[in-house]
Amino acid sequence: xxxxxxxxxxxxxxSAAMLVPxxxxxxxxxxxxxxxxxxxxxIGVLYGSDDQESYFRQQYTDMFELGHSNIDxxxxxxxxxxxxxxxxxxxxxxxxxxxxxxxxxxxxxxxxPVDVIMLDTSNMGELIDNNMLKPLDPFIKNDKIDxxxxxxxxxxxxxxxxxxxxxxxxxxxxxxxxxxNKKIFSDKGISPPTDDMTWEQVFSLARQVASGEGKEKxxxxxxxxxxxxxxxxxxxNIVAPLQLRTFDIQGEKxxxxxxxxxxxxxxxxxLYKDGVIxxxxxxxxxxxxxxSYRYNPYEQRPFFTGRVAMTIGYYNLTNDLSTFNKNVSKxxxxxxxxxxxxTYPQLSQMPGIGANMYLNQLVGINATAPNEKDAWEFIxxxxxxxxxxxxARSQYELSTLKDFIKPKxxxxxxxxxxxxxxxxxxxxxxxxxxLYKERPNMNxxxxxxxxxxxxxxxxxxxxxxxxxxxxxxxxELLQKIKANPKGEIDMTPYMDPSMNNxxxxxxxxxxxxx
Numbered sequence: 001x002x003x004x005x006x007x008x009x010x011x012x013x014x015s016a017a018m019l020v021p022x023x024x025x026x027x028x029x030x031x032x033x034x035x036x037x038x039x040x041x042x043i044g045v046l047y048g049s050d051d052q053e054s055y056f057r058q059q060y061t062d063m064f065e066l067g068h069s070n071i072d073x074x075x076x077x078x079x080x081x082x083x084x085x086x087x088x089x090x091x092x093x094x095x096x097x098x099x100x101x102x103x104x105x106x107x108x109x110x111x112x113p114v115d116v117i118m119l120d121t122s123n124m125g126e127l128i129d130n131n132m133l134k135p136l137d138p139f140i141k142n143d144k145i146d147x148x149x150x151x152x153x154x155x156x157x158x159x160x161x162x163x164x165x166x167x168x169x170x171x172x173x174x175x176x177x178x179x180x181n182k183k184i185f186s187d188k189g190i191s192p193p194t195d196d197m198t199w200e201q202v203f204s205l206a207r208q209v210a211s212g213e214g215k216e217k218x219x220x221x222x223x224x225x226x227x228x229x230x231x232x233x234x235x236x237n238i239v240a241p242l243q244l245r246t247f248d249i250q251g252e253k254x255x256x257x258x259x260x261x262x263x264x265x266x267x268x269x270x271l272y273k274d275g276v277i278x279x280x281x282x283x284x285x286x287x288x289x290x291x292s293y294r295y296n297p298y299e300q301r302p303f304f305t306g307r308v309a310m311t312i313g314y315y316n317l318t319n320d321l322s323t324f325n326k327n328v329s330k331x332x333x334x335x336x337x338x339x340x341x342x343t344y345p346q347l348s349q350m351p352g353i354g355a356n357m358y359l360n361q362l363v364g365i366n367a368t369a370p371n372e373k374d375a376w377e378f379i380x381x382x383x384x385x386x387x388x389x390x391x392a393r394s395q396y397e398l399s400t401l402k403d404f405i406k407p408k409x410x411x412x413x414x415x416x417x418x419x420x421x422x423x424x425x426x427x428x429x430x431x432x433x434x435l436y437k438e439r440p441n442m443n444x445x446x447x448x449x450x451x452x453x454x455x456x457x458x459x460x461x462x463x464x465x466x467x468x469x470x471x472x473x474x475x476e477l478l479q480k481i482k483a484n485p486k487g488e489i490d491m492t493p494y495m496d497p498s499m500n501n502x503x504x505x506x507x508x509x510x511x512x513x514x
Contacts, residue, residue, distance in 0.1 A: 319395030
């Protein structure tokens with residue numbers, strides 16, 4: 001009797017033991033439904049707050065959690081906006097926002113580092129150089145991920161920043177292209193722009209198509225679809241592939257009084273003065289004083305008025321144009337825009353390069369991630385086909401998977417214009433970032449660049465004279481900044497009061513690269 005009972009117990013134990021691997025196999029091998037196998041995946045974000053967390057989860061983590069019920073997602077903000085929301089001016093002054101690299105280090109190091117990090121391509125190089133990111137190539141190889149399904153220009157962009165390796169992946173991106181009004185060209189009997197045109201060709205075409213006077217005038221080109229006229233950064237975007245510097249890497253000598261800079265400024269400024277590129281006042285509208293004013297979302301967007309032949313825009317402009325055409329019958333004095341798009345203009349010196357590209361959701365793995373396995377599962381899911389099906393519905397960004405790059409149903413335009421060109425080559429800015437950290441007053445250099453360009457634009461100086469003036473004042477200011485990297489600097493000797501900068505102290509706005 002005792003022997004029979006022991007045999008039955010042994011059989012029961014063996015049966016239970018055999019059921020364990022079977023259950024694991026049914027759940028994908030990771031015990032995803034086992035309440036005793038709960039894990040936490042910590043995702044690091046540079047900037048955020050508790051009240052923004054629900055939106056972040058909707059965008060990035062909710063779908064992943066549905067398929068991984070045993071993984072708890074924790075969002076970690078390196079800089080919480082809400083902490084300074086109600087701070088006094090004095091508190092803000094004494095607690096300035098930390099540098100991005102300081103925030104990254106806060107997330108990636110310490111006793112409780114994050115597993116996943118939302119990346120910024122401008123800082124990726126420094127993170128890689130400091131061994132703070134884990135290369136994804138071994139994970140990709142191990143899981144036999146077919147990289148042929150990804151858009152080559154995006155992968156090349158990522159690899160270039162990773163010295164040949166992949167340190168982050170993104171399900172979406174955005175790039176810029178040249179939009180044009182088909183009707184304007186056909187009415188004038190002028191061939192419209194095509195893919196692979198140079199800036200010289202686009203400028204020439206803009207001159208040909210510009211015509212008329214007053215409120216009937218047709219302009220040839222704008223650098224965005226807002227009524228911003230022409231500014232220093234528009235020209236910077238044109239010559240970005242040349243990587244022209246404004247001062248040397250030591251921050252001691254200006255480098256702008258050169259034929260290259262003169263050529264970069266001359267033609268756009270001439271187009272502006274000749275009325276090919278509109279001025280802000282060309283589209284200013286007098287508002288009625290009788291209280292009959294009605295908000296018009298397109299009032300300051302010249303391309304939508306049918307008076308601009310070509311404009312530079314990001315992919316999201318396709319959505320705005322589609323919405324406009326669907327609702328144009330409800331708006332007085334507007335007509336539907338018959339439009340299409342071609343590749344971003346290229347410099348003749350650098351064919352095949354030109355598009356401004358943004359990787360909106362680049363994600364990587366911390367080199368010391370406590371939960372490396374789930375971190376990769378999250379990245380793999382974010383960049384897989386299931387997620388791409390939903391992301392591809394957006395008209396504000398493009399999928400990085402080739403199968404999902406297509407116009408929204410009902411739309412027809414040259415989609416390849418956004419994917420064909422290589423982005424501007426990557427240039428490591430680690431030395432420059434270090435310079436700005438050591439000398440915060442380098443931010444003051446922005447005032448000079450903007451002022452010099454506006455002097456040439458307004459006709460106060462020739463382009464050459466403006467560059468010479470910028471070079472001279474910049475050389476002096478760089479030496480003052482070197483001697484006084486953080487304290488107050490009197491900007492009065494360097495600023496023209498008519499330029500309305502009025503900033504004689506340390507600027508707190510965006511640092512402008514050299």
